[in-house]
Amino acid sequence: MIRPIAANIRSLTLVIALAFLATSMGVAYWSLVQAAELSADPFNPRLLATLRDRPRGAIVAADGTVLASSARSGSGYARKYADRSLAQAIGYASYTYGTSGVEAAYAESLIGRDAADPISQWRARYLGEQSPPASVRVAIVPAVQRAAAAALGDRRGAVIALDPRTGGILASVSQPGYDPNLIVDPATQDLAWQQVNGNVGKPLIDRARQGLYPPGSTFKLVTAAAALERGLDPKAKIRVDDPYQADPSWGSYTVKSPSQAHGDFDLSLAFQRSENIYFAKIGLQTGGARLAEYAARFGIGSVPRCELSAAKGQIATGGQLDRPILVADTSFGQGELLVSPLQMALVTATIARGGSLPVPHYATAVVDAAGNTLRLIEPGALAQAIKPETAATIGAAMVAAVEGPGAFAFGARIPGVRVAGKTGTAENASGLPHGWFVGFAPAESPVAVVAVLIENSPGGGEDAAPVGAAVLRSALGR
Amino acid sequence: MVARMRPAFRGTELGLIFWVALLVGLGFLAVIGAGASALQASSLIVPATFVAVAVALHLFLAVRGSRGDQLLLPLALGLTAIGLVMVERLAPPVLLLQQLTWTVVAAGAFVAATLIPRDLTVLARYKYSWALAGIALLASPLLPVIGRELNGARIWIGLGDLLNFQPAEAVKILLVIFFASYLEENRELLASAPARRLGSVVPPLAYLVPIVLMWVLAMGVMVLQKDLGATLIFFGIFLAMIYLATGRATYALTGVVLLLAGGSLAARVFAHVGARIDVWLAPFSDELRFGAGYQLVQGLFALGNGGLLGAGLGNGMPDRIPVVWSDFVFAAFTEEVGFIGAIGLLALYLVLVFRGMSIALRAPTPFLQLLAAGLSFGLAFQTLVIVGGNAKLIPLTGVTLPFLSYGGSSLVTNFVIIALLIRVSDITVRVRGG
Numbered sequence: 001m002i003r004p005i006a007a008n009i010r011s012l013t014l015v016i017a018l019a020f021l022a023t024s025m026g027v028a029y030w031s032l033v034q035a036a037e038l039s040a041d042p043f044n045p046r047l048l049a050t051l052r053d054r055p056r057g058a059i060v061a062a063d064g065t066v067l068a069s070s071a072r073s074g075s076g077y078a079r080k081y082a083d084r085s086l087a088q089a090i091g092y093a094s095y096t097y098g099t100s101g102v103e104a105a106y107a108e109s110l111i112g113r114d115a116a117d118p119i120s121q122w123r124a125r126y127l128g129e130q131s132p133p134a135s136v137r138v139a140i141v142p143a144v145q146r147a148a149a150a151a152l153g154d155r156r157g158a159v160i161a162l163d164p165r166t167g168g169i170l171a172s173v174s175q176p177g178y179d180p181n182l183i184v185d186p187a188t189q190d191l192a193w194q195q196v197n198g199n200v201g202k203p204l205i206d207r208a209r210q211g212l213y214p215p216g217s218t219f220k221l222v223t224a225a226a227a228l229e230r231g232l233d234p235k236a237k238i239r240v241d242d243p244y245q246a247d248p249s250w251g252s253y254t255v256k257s258p259s260q261a262h263g264d265f266d267l268s269l270a271f272q273r274s275e276n277i278y279f280a281k282i283g284l285q286t287g288g289a290r291l292a293e294y295a296a297r298f299g300i301g302s303v304p305r306c307e308l309s310a311a312k313g314q315i316a317t318g319g320q321l322d323r324p325i326l327v328a329d330t331s332f333g334q335g336e337l338l339v340s341p342l343q344m345a346l347v348t349a350t351i352a353r354g355g356s357l358p359v360p361h362y363a364t365a366v367v368d369a370a371g372n373t374l375r376l377i378e379p380g381a382l383a384q385a386i387k388p389e390t391a392a393t394i395g396a397a398m399v400a401a402v403e404g405p406g407a408f409a410f411g412a413r414i415p416g417v418r419v420a421g422k423t424g425t426a427e428n429a430s431g432l433p434h435g436w437f438v439g440f441a442p443a444e445s446p447v448a449v450v451a452v453l454i455e456n457s458p459g460g461g462e463d464a465a466p467v468g469a470a471v472l473r474s475a476l477g478r
Numbered sequence: 479m480v481a482r483m484r485p486a487f488r489g490t491e492l493g494l495i496f497w498v499a500l501l502v503g504l505g506f507l508a509v510i511g512a513g514a515s516a517l518q519a520s521s522l523i524v525p526a527t528f529v530a531v532a533v534a535l536h537l538f539l540a541v542r543g544s545r546g547d548q549l550l551l552p553l554a555l556g557l558t559a560i561g562l563v564m565v566e567r568l569a570p571p572v573l574l575l576q577q578l579t580w581t582v583v584a585a586g587a588f589v590a591a592t593l594i595p596r597d598l599t600v601l602a603r604y605k606y607s608w609a610l611a612g613i614a615l616l617a618s619p620l621l622p623v624i625g626r627e628l629n630g631a632r633i634w635i636g637l638g639d640l641l642n643f644q645p646a647e648a649v650k651i652l653l654v655i656f657f658a659s660y661l662e663e664n665r666e667l668l669a670s671a672p673a674r675r676l677g678s679v680v681p682p683l684a685y686l687v688p689i690v691l692m693w694v695l696a697m698g699v700m701v702l703q704k705d706l707g708a709t710l711i712f713f714g715i716f717l718a719m720i721y722l723a724t725g726r727a728t729y730a731l732t733g734v735v736l737l738l739a740g741g742s743l744a745a746r747v748f749a750h751v752g753a754r755i756d757v758w759l760a761p762f763s764d765e766l767r768f769g770a771g772y773q774l775v776q777g778l779f780a781l782g783n784g785g786l787l788g789a790g791l792g793n794g795m796p797d798r799i800p801v802v803w804s805d806f807v808f809a810a811f812t813e814e815v816g817f818i819g820a821i822g823l824l825a826l827y828l829v830l831v832f833r834g835m836s837i838a839l840r841a842p843t844p845f846l847q848l849l850a851a852g853l854s855f856g857l858a859f860q861t862l863v864i865v866g867g868n869a870k871l872i873p874l875t876g877v878t879l880p881f882l883s884y885g886g887s888s889l890v891t892n893f894v895i896i897a898l899l900i901r902v903s904d905i906t907v908r909v910r911g912g
Contacts, residue, residue: 020827022871023865031820034782037782045779
């Protein structure tokens, strides 16, 4: 009747054996499957340990300027950073607080264990030999970086510039900043870390790639692309009467014209005057589903492919543009849209390079101690997001937005160069609107794209346009 | 109980102890050779003393004429040897000498548990005394003067500067003895009384009373002493033994449900329990990785660095894990000898447990069967709980890895368990012959 104890012992032993098997699989998960990811974690002290007892590789700008270097100090090595305006992009490598930015993304290369060099990795692991660290070359151009930092000044916001041909990031500023030298110096690190973390301005966040804002009128690039590819004639006149309401069901809600306009607008004029009612109308004609699809094609709502972590933003809170008012609002960059300056730079670069979305990258090459290139970082471009003709039409309208009579983005003009650009003044919950500018130059064969965001800026887009112009001018060598 | 004094030749045991001696010697050599610790007097004294203790225990059993299992002692000594190597590798030198002292004390406890009581069945006769002793011992850290609070948990006793002892470890054995005798008496009642009704999986209320009482006791330990590990071990042993005695999985499942319910309630009510759960769910989150999750995250880094073959003894960086020598000795071991080594280590435990279970299978009385199986299950369960905690399979609780972790209470308790298992096996051989 009652089961013999011996039988129960056998069953229990089987359960124990199975539990040991499951536990072994759990250990295997961490020590085999996850090993690579764990060893690349920016907080893994095994990577950081090498900071103290041997030099870490340098991070070098496009023109050869050393941006981060290790120098002997006492018994170990100390990290030095040349430009604090690059604090969030280059990051820091602290024994105590981990690594960030390029320092984190290329941590293994910088201690002589680049993935392209398996022999060094093997020697380091099994023979305890340390190969000399590799250096990382980045696309940052110090002159452009200085121009960007100077033009933004101490206003809260971000500037990011990239080369539309390669996706290489030429300059990246995020304000407020901090001094990474204080975070890596054992004498000052604790206080500095406390201050940086306690700062309400959140200086550790790279606003260029991690900050999310409503894009305002800069999003009209996307609306125009969606409408044009659905058959919108850019020359067609569309009637604008301020204020606009599609039908009475909108109740008290209306779309307002920034210039209280009454008249006929084509695409070019709508870009020049940043006419919200024009874009609301073409957005509604295009439809929410199509508009959302184009935003997604431009990378909004998904994490940019980039070696550094970047925010994904959103098209709408629910992911869909399913109400007419939301479609109208989204068409001119409000609604529930959230984007990072990096994402807007990528949208602009897509227009500049004829319709394909570039892959942004900070580093351009990993170079070993002897000066040999271990690997080039050339991620190339993603699939075509829009047709080349669409990109050309929008590019021409963006030139008109800067150069045309009465253009809102006149502040971005550069004598002797045709600049394409678009300002934005984004309403938001935190107070004064954010000022945006996105642009590229020269319009006919672009070599630089810029996105500028100034938080809670009194002049909105008008404040941002001159910052963009300064960066483009510097990138063109003028 | 006659003819005890005729010496027995225990050749297998002696041969295996030779390999254990080699293991401890090579281990110390590797750690010192890798530069992980300096060569000093203790580097020689510790392995030499350990080998002397190992041989002495073997001779003790041989001279006493024990015909019990010959694998258990070498397995326990082998694991202890790995533990000493890891303490030498990881912990400050003063802890190594303490651990050696505890090894000697544990050997003394092994001898004592082999001699006293002269007749093991005495244990079954005074079962309620053992239960009361267990509860008293469990409560002793709450007393003034001898009670100690270390690392936020009031689970220690000590006198003056004497070595601190965690009574909860020893209580494990008392509980197994009590359950074994209680269940031997009541198993028929518990197993057969409730007629199996169709569609009913839960046994009638009256039969759940002991489970509920034990659950209350376990929850009391968790609340009053904040000792999650002990709670889990006690309750686990209890459920396993109920199953062993009755063969009814419903008891065990009811207990598991009760434990989960109690645990999730405690996670809401008590901050220290909730914190463990949060760490378990997301140790890598920004808020936790530098705070409460730091230890686990560093432990996982160590596992990851281990890879297949390990960094080599003395070449890893497990010292970045806080109190690595007690809670995370498994992660440290895996970092330096790799997944292969970790599997080998788990295999040693599994062989130990199988050995204990096979002793239980053949034991002549239900009491001895339950005793041996309960003690073996305790070893297995404790190993799974701490290794599972290190590998983030379950929330981390501060229980020791048997024989390996730094810590005297655990070492002494585990050697007593081995002594009891060898005694049960000795009795079996004498009763059954051959």
